[in-house]
Amino acid sequence: ARKCVLSGLWKNELGSNMTISAVNTDGGFTGLYHTAVTATDKHIRVSPLKGSQKPTNQRKQPTFGFTVSWTFSNSMTVFVGQCFMDDKGKETLKTMWLLREEVSSPGADWKATRVGTNIFTRI
Numbered sequence: 001a002r003k004c005v006l007s008g009l010w011k012n013e014l015g016s017n018m019t020i021s022a023v024n025t026d027g028g029f030t031g032l033y034h035t036a037v038t039a040t041d042k043h044i045r046v047s048p049l050k051g052s053q054k055p056t057n058q059r060k061q062p063t064f065g066f067t068v069s070w071t072f073s074n075s076m077t078v079f080v081g082q083c084f085m086d087d088k089g090k091e092t093l094k095t096m097w098l099l100r101e102e103v104s105s106p107g108a109d110w111k112a113t114r115v116g117t118n119i120f121t122r123i
């Protein structure tokens, strides 16, 4: 049965790419994220990601979530989304993300989180 599994190499329209490891039996996975863009003035470095997806023995187009802990800044991003497969077997990850910056005081908390959508396709 054709089902969408997250393992492998993905890219998004910003030019970022990510590699996701084998998904284990409880849906857990790890990987590496190489962002093409940053909200900081830091030099970009590959960053680890950890996440889980709904097991594909029950779902063909599973939902998933993962967290990227950026190695070059003090911020963190969480992604949630779903893996879709078209009738030709082409997979797409439609996601939304929250980017949380580290701010200096609670007074700046209001401006610390950015939100966005993003689509990944296989490389």
Ligand SMILES: CC(=O)N1C(=O)N[C@@H]2[C@H](CCCCC(=O)O)SC[C@@H]21
Pocket (backbone or CB within 6 Å): 012, 014, 016, 035, 036, 037, 038, 039, 040, 070, 073, 074, 075, 076, 077, 097, 099, 116, 117, 118
């Ligand atoms: C998928 C997507 O839209 N994004 C992507 O691929 N890279 C940017 C952000 C990278 C943040 C780097 C760390 C920092 O700037 O503090 S996470 C959301 C956005």
